[in-house]
Amino acid sequence: MKIKKRSWAEPFKIKVVEPLKMTSKEDRIKSITLAGYNTFLLKSEDVYIDLLTDSGTSAMSDYQWAGMMLGDEAYAGSKNYYYLEDNVKKYYGFKYLVPTHQGRGAEHLVSKILIKPGDYIPGNMYFTTTRLHQELAGGTFVDVIIDEAHDPENEHPFKGNIDIKKLDKLVKEVGAKKIPYISVAATVNMAGGQPISMQNIREVKEYCDRQKIKMWCDATRAVENAYFIKIREKGYADKSIEEILLEMCTYFEGIWVSAKKDCLVNIGGFFATRNKKVFEEGRNLVVVYEGLHTYGGLAGRDMEAMARGIEEMVQLDHIKARIGQVEYIGNLLLKAKIPIVKPIGGHAIFLNAKKFLPHIPQIQFPAQTLAAEIYIDSGVRSMERGIVSAGRNKVTGDHNYPKLELVRLTFPRRVYTQAHMDVTYESICEVYDKRKSIKGLKMIYEPKYLRFFQARFERLK
Numbered sequence: 001m002k003i004k005k006r007s008w009a010e011p012f013k014i015k016v017v018e019p020l021k022m023t024s025k026e027d028r029i030k031s032i033t034l035a036g037y038n039t040f041l042l043k044s045e046d047v048y049i050d051l052l053t054d055s056g057t058s059a060m061s062d063y064q065w066a067g068m069m070l071g072d073e074a075y076a077g078s079k080n081y082y083y084l085e086d087n088v089k090k091y092y093g094f095k096y097l098v099p100t101h102q103g104r105g106a107e108h109l110v111s112k113i114l115i116k117p118g119d120y121i122p123g124n125m126y127f128t129t130t131r132l133h134q135e136l137a138g139g140t141f142v143d144v145i146i147d148e149a150h151d152p153e154n155e156h157p158f159k160g161n162i163d164i165k166k167l168d169k170l171v172k173e174v175g176a177k178k179i180p181y182i183s184v185a186a187t188v189n190m191a192g193g194q195p196i197s198m199q200n201i202r203e204v205k206e207y208c209d210r211q212k213i214k215m216w217c218d219a220t221r222a223v224e225n226a227y228f229i230k231i232r233e234k235g236y237a238d239k240s241i242e243e244i245l246l247e248m249c250t251y252f253e254g255i256w257v258s259a260k261k262d263c264l265v266n267i268g269g270f271f272a273t274r275n276k277k278v279f280e281e282g283r284n285l286v287v288v289y290e291g292l293h294t295y296g297g298l299a300g301r302d303m304e305a306m307a308r309g310i311e312e313m314v315q316l317d318h319i320k321a322r323i324g325q326v327e328y329i330g331n332l333l334l335k336a337k338i339p340i341v342k343p344i345g346g347h348a349i350f351l352n353a354k355k356f357l358p359h360i361p362q363i364q365f366p367a368q369t370l371a372a373e374i375y376i377d378s379g380v381r382s383m384e385r386g387i388v389s390a391g392r393n394k395v396t397g398d399h400n401y402p403k404l405e406l407v408r409l410t411f412p413r414r415v416y417t418q419a420h421m422d423v424t425y426e427s428i429c430e431v432y433d434k435r436k437s438i439k440g441l442k443m444i445y446e447p448k449y450l451r452f453f454q455a456r457f458e459r460l461k
């Protein structure tokens with residue numbers, strides 16, 4: 001037989017397995033009702049394929065696990081810290097490192113150091129914890145992403161790009177002095193894992209230099225962004241992921257990172273900078289909130305695993321398979337005409353719930369509803385990224401009504417196989433077939449901050 005295509009498969013083999021509990025539909029209806037129709041409140045043991053998040057859910061390699069045994073659990077000056085410092089310098093290019101327990105610990109410190117009350121922080125679409133820390137420090141976040149990012153049908157290859165006209169409008173309105181830095185995310189999680197191009201970063205940098213505005217980067221997913229630059233942007237096809245990541249970082253004064261994503265660990269984060277003054281303040285503040293500056297809330301073994309994860313994250317075979325898996329299921333869904341955000345992003349597939357369930361108005365939480373339905377069908381856990389996640393307006397107290405009403409299926413790194421992808425794909429098709437019979441939800445409990453984590457719902461009759 002003549003073979004038409006050559007498949008690829010995961011560039012690793014499985015050494016340890018974690019058995020999963022198989023549940024019935026009746027079990028799952030019981031579980032989701034108890035969880036108030038919020039997939040965050042499900043017990044993980046009741047979940048079959050867990051696509052809630054790729055945060056801290058990566059499978060570590062044997063090399064990382066071996067490193068865990070080399071943890072130097074000294075309170076001060078652990079050798080794992082120095083190894084991590086070396087690798088942050090080598091792969092991201094920043095001289096100064098402040099480790100934190102996870103990404104939001106770093107966001108907290110950076111926001112506290114750089115933002116004064118009354119400041120404005122422009123950024124390419126908000127991220128939940130990032131924006132909240134900027135607001136808690138007294139700042140106001142302003143979205144300056146290109147319009148294409150808000151259109152789930154638009155196939156712009158770099159939907160994470162910044163609209164310099166929007167940025168300039170803000171600068172003219174409030175003055176550059178009120179803008180401590182521009183908060184550049186690479187990739188943009190909330191836009192669907194969409195990358196920013198090197199060219200755009202370069203142009204924003206030129207603009208910011210003229211206005212004397214600093215640039216900081218949320219580099220949590222910068223390796224995924226680097227891969228998209230390699231395959232989509234002219235001039236980068238022959239560059240290595242390492243080279244692209246290093247070039248990206250040269251444009252920023254500093255970065256903050258949740259190591260629970262690209263860096264392939266279950267816990268950890270850091271901020272890194274070339275500004276010695278910011279570093280010194282951070283090294284001082286971290287002691288108050290996280291732990292001494294050579295561990296920042298982490299065990300020595302965690303820092304070792306992170307340092308080794310950084311070496312693995314830039315390997316082309318790894319990142320190609322990681323994004324390839326997302327593309328694999330994304331292309332199946334596109335072929336089946338299921339409405340998803342295009343183009344397919346780096347870490348997740350986003351179902352367009354407004355199109356999937358057009359008969360459910362936004363105030364009845366279509367994305368929250370859809371996530372619950374998929375769980376009931378197959379035990380696949382996803383999450384809402386829509387009106388629940390967007391929270392309430394600080395001034396009016398009304399819901400924010402985001403343009404995008406999405407269900408996110410996020411893929412842990414190196415955890416699931418293509419067979420798991422097939423099961424997930426088939427379940428989404430099944431729910432799509434019976435979409436007209438699905439009813440919306442009503443919120444019956446609402447916490448004050450980041451409500452999507454703990455809000456509870458009831459099904460409308």
Ligand SMILES: *Cc1c(COP(=O)(O)O)cnc(C)c1O
Pocket residue numbers: 055102103104105127129130185189218220221257258259260261268269
């Ligand atoms: C996860 C994430 C964060 C927050 O990091 P945590 O480790 O969850 O505290 C910040 N920014 C982006 C883009 C993220 O994906």
